[in-house]
Amino acid sequence: MKKVLKKLLWVLIAAVFIGTFVFLYMNSKGKKTEFELVSPQSGSTLSKSSLLTGAIEPRDEIEIKPQISGIISEILVEAGQQVHVGDIIAKIKVIPDESQLSSAQFRVEEAERQLELAQSKHERTAELYKKKYVSREEFEESETSLANAKINLDSARDALSIVRDGVSAKNAQESNTLVRATITGLVLDVPVKVGTSVIQSNTFNDGTTIAKVADMNDLIFKGKVDETEVGQLYVGQPMQITIGALQDLTSDATIEYIAPKANSENGTNTFEIKAAVTIPGDRALRAGYSANAAVTLASVENVLTVPESVIEFDGDDAYVYVLTGTENDQKFERRQIETGLSDGITIEVKSGLTADVKLRGMEKK
Numbered sequence: 001m002k003k004v005l006k007k008l009l010w011v012l013i014a015a016v017f018i019g020t021f022v023f024l025y026m027n028s029k030g031k032k033t034e035f036e037l038v039s040p041q042s043g044s045t046l047s048k049s050s051l052l053t054g055a056i057e058p059r060d061e062i063e064i065k066p067q068i069s070g071i072i073s074e075i076l077v078e079a080g081q082q083v084h085v086g087d088i089i090a091k092i093k094v095i096p097d098e099s100q101l102s103s104a105q106f107r108v109e110e111a112e113r114q115l116e117l118a119q120s121k122h123e124r125t126a127e128l129y130k131k132k133y134v135s136r137e138e139f140e141e142s143e144t145s146l147a148n149a150k151i152n153l154d155s156a157r158d159a160l161s162i163v164r165d166g167v168s169a170k171n172a173q174e175s176n177t178l179v180r181a182t183i184t185g186l187v188l189d190v191p192v193k194v195g196t197s198v199i200q201s202n203t204f205n206d207g208t209t210i211a212k213v214a215d216m217n218d219l220i221f222k223g224k225v226d227e228t229e230v231g232q233l234y235v236g237q238p239m240q241i242t243i244g245a246l247q248d249l250t251s252d253a254t255i256e257y258i259a260p261k262a263n264s265e266n267g268t269n270t271f272e273i274k275a276a277v278t279i280p281g282d283r284a285l286r287a288g289y290s291a292n293a294a295v296t297l298a299s300v301e302n303v304l305t306v307p308e309s310v311i312e313f314d315g316d317d318a319y320v321y322v323l324t325g326t327e328n329d330q331k332f333e334r335r336q337i338e339t340g341l342s343d344g345i346t347i348e349v350k351s352g353l354t355a356d357v358k359l360r361g362m363e364k365k
Helices: 002-029 098-130 136-165
Strands: 035-038 041-058 061-064 070-075 088-093 178-180 185-189 211-214 219-226 238-243 246-258 263-265 268-277 290-307 312-314 317-323 332-342 346-351 359-363
Touching: 041 238, 041 268, 041 332, 041 346, 098 136, 219 246, 219 290, 238 268, 290 332
Parallel strands: none
Antiparallel strands: 035 359, 041 219, 041 290, 061 211, 070 088, 088 178, 185 211, 219 268, 238 246, 238 290, 246 268, 263 268, 290 346, 312 317, 317 332, 317 359, 332 346
16 A cells, blocks of 8 residues: 555656646747738828917907097997998097197187188278279289188187097098997907097007907918928918817818918927918807818828838838738748838838738737
8 A cells, every 4th residue: 555655656746747847848938929910001092181270360350549539438339249331439538738729729819810800801991892992803802811711710610629629510520539440340359448548549659449340251270380391381272170169160271371480489490371261151250269270281192001000110211021921820021111101100102012912010919
């Protein structure tokens, strides 16, 4: 019995030893690596696009300014209201300059004295003319002097009215105290209130803005493009505009301006671009909407393409690994190729490869 147990013990030890040896031997051989196989695609269409950020803005935003200084007495419009050329936006109460007012009053008084003198002289001349003591020529000169005196008085009174009230008695409809719209469009902003002091534009001051008006049917996309891509843009190039606040709306646009000079921001050179936006007839856009513009920089058709992940780049050269064995016994050959356009995921192969081969892809897990 003891001999049997001893033999079984030795057999067990031998089995453990052999099993350990086989296990270590199999692990020493290593696990065979397998790769996914990728086929090139022929007849493909490939394009490279860029996404530009910017905003929707009216082409022309007009600032309406007063033609006379004073205080806002009435505002007749509000932001969001449509106005037409000539519509009254606000009314101004004039605060006259004391020296100008005094001068205008003195001119009226002087014109009144001149009229009295001309009237008195004309009456004497007319009496003498009836008695044939003066010629007709002298009588007509007296009439002309009287008419001129009346004109001068009317002019002086009108000047006083303008200085004191800002309103011409002869042309009240075109008074400088009435601030009118200079274009047809939408009122974007009214930055003043009743009681606000305003000044007219002059050499030393831009003047107070009463309202901002723009034609919201003539909008542009205004954005920036990096210097690495600006050379691939051109005037007349189409774009697709997506507005952040209206994700369901996509508008067409056409580039109409590319800045000739770069702006440096945080060490990066960018160029300003402007594109005319085509507005859908049933949608209304607001000035200042943030937007993205997708523009196709380059495209190719009917070309051979492969995933860019299967390519190995070495400097300016590109290589792929072509399957030379079978799918079960994978062997690969490194082959140089010439690449073309890439969209960041797929790349064009110009030469060095055909569509009937298999390429080494990602390692199988």
